Amino acid sequence: MKQSDFLKVVLPFKDKVFRLAKRLLVSNEEAEDATQELLFKLWKSKEKIAGYRNVEAFAMTMTKNYCYDRLKSKQANNLTLVHSNYKENETSLDKKIEYQDSVNQVHVLIEKLPEQQKIIIQLRDIEQYDFEEICIMVDMKPTAVRVALSRARKKIREQLTKNHNYGVS
Amino acid sequence: MELANIEELVEKYLDATTTLQEEATLKNYFTGGNVAIHLQEYAYLFNYFATAKEEQFKKTINLAPKKKRNLTWFSAAASIALFVSIFFGKQQYNKHEQRKEAQRIYVQVSKGLALLSSNLKKGEQAVAVLYTYENTINKILK
Secondary structure (H helix, E strand, C coil), rough: CCHHHHHHHHHHHEEEEEHHHHHHCCCCHHHHHHHHHHHHHHCCHHHHHHHCCCCCHHHHHHHHHHHHHHHHHHHCCCCCCCHCEEEEEECCCCHCHHHHHHHHHHHHHHCCCCCCHCCCCHHHHHHHCCHHHHHHHHCCCCHHHHHHHHHHHHHHHHHHHHHHCCCCC | CCHHHHHHHHHHCCCCCHHHHHHHHHHHHHHHHCCCCHHHHHHHHHHHHHHCCCCCCCCCCCCCCCCCHHHHHHHHHHHHHHHHHHHHHHHHHHHHHHHHHHHHHHHHHHHCCCHHHHHHHHHHHHHHHHHHHHHHHHHHHH
């Protein structure tokens, strides 16, 4: 597999890898490093992936595992990533209209979800993978994926309604 | 799409039983702008999902391996250097030892020679005494 062939395979989903990494690692730099590292890992095992039917699913699984490892080593270093550690580029002060605010709030709400639900929300609602693919990526049974997804969606909606009704944001 | 239909889909959505197509329908409805008030929070949700999908990895992909120093060559060079230094070191050491040995022998030999010469001197003196003795006797006998 030549470099150009490899890029042809990888380019369609590199953004998905990046977004998943960012969902889990929170910071932009971390996610960029992770994406770079993962693409390099894929390139190194290019002989192997040439035989895979679904390179994308394989890459997403790798991303998930890699991010878990990163998070684990972070915990070991007593470093926690929280929302306040970084600034969302979209939220410039002058643009803080209520609507935009509520949209961004979803981001914070997703961040508060358990890791697994975060991944599943990311894969389903943002990347729109079908359940079959998600099952492969997260190595879970379809029912378990549905349960986790339903829980995550309900949780987010519940919080959104609460904030909306009380006008707290 | 009818509101009742949307509400039904929303329920299914929360139970995670919607298909991707149904979710696309929901997305279209909620990002379209004309959303029923009581479903407003879903508009936030689906608008967020839509914007979140736009984020891109903008850095250039670097597939060249990271500069890792080639340790095999490094260690080969180090071991050769070690062997060479041991070889020459051994030679130097041998030379040094030989010189030390030679010096020791020289000291011993010169000591022996000094002893010999001093003893010879003693013998000469004794002979000299004998000569004077004999001379005196000859004088007396004459």
